[in-house]
Amino acid sequence: MSAAKTPDSAAPQAGLGRTTARAPSAPESGRGGKEAPAWRRKHLLGIEELSAEEIIHVLDTASGFAEVSTRSIKKVPALRGKVVANLFIEDSTRTRTSFSLAAQRLSADVLDFYSAGSSLSKGESVRDTARNIEAMGVDIIVLRHSAAGAAHYLSRCVNTSIINAGDGQHEHPTQALLDTYTIRETKGRVEGLRVAIVGDIGHSRVARSNIWCLQKLGAEVTVVGPATLVPKGLERMGARISHNFDDVIPEMDVINMLRVQSERISSRVFPSLHEYTWLFGMTPERLERAKPDVLILHPGPINRGIELAAEVADGPRSSILRQVANGLAVRMAVLFLVNQAASVSA
Ligand code: CP
16 A cells, blocks of 8 residues: 655555545546546535445545654645634544544644533534634534534535534444444455444444445445344344344454443433343453454444453454554545545635
């Protein structure tokens, strides 16, 4: 995988990814005519609307940016003069810091907005907050919000590019992209792999975005969880459904363990956390029955000892911190691509 060659390079070079998709900076096709850019979206609102080619283009662009983090000077000038605002109206550790660092590595100015201490507490709407931030000359707003559809809504209220950093129980597109990137990096492919997404499926935007993303790239996805945490109709997304984790473990190439989202669970959906762990927790004993090269993922934050035993989280099959490291390259790619598309459409 190739990448930008010098600290002054603005972006990964075209045509160096794992597919024939060309970076949007590629001026012309080899056949002499103009080739349509592989990415033309000013916003990243979800995975559902993306094509397989667009997903692969993001992953290939991220592969190029991954090299930047290995340099002594971890910066490229791709977004010099641009302003990225992180508008996080719901708590985050990984996504906010990752977007913030990704924007800084692209040489953007970064505005980290915290809802605590802001005029949201005085009744200002998110729309008005975003429009005021836009009036200060912000180019990209990265939005996390507890309401499904918030990013789509905001994209209709402002001219700025919007990146969805998680909207309620709907989508978390960059998490799915970094999960898929990690799978491809480790396994060398996504097509044909069997991937289990395990746990609190109903409350999980990560599950939804991963199901779209992995299936578009040809993986076979099985969602696993108690019937009370797997929404009815989910099979319409194309995923297989199982309520028996022990049955599916031996078949899987990748097992993505989800957090039990206690803050979103309003009624009693399983008898006790102990019982949940007994039936759906990834323990060392269960790992013994998985394929020897199974890849264990978790989007974080982890409830250690509930959905994932500490020995597994910190063990050799776990790629959890690799996911976090890859998230930086993926978010650099997304910021770069939406900014480039916005510049072309302006
Ligand atoms: N995975 C994830 O979205 O983590 P944060 O909530 O910490 O951003």
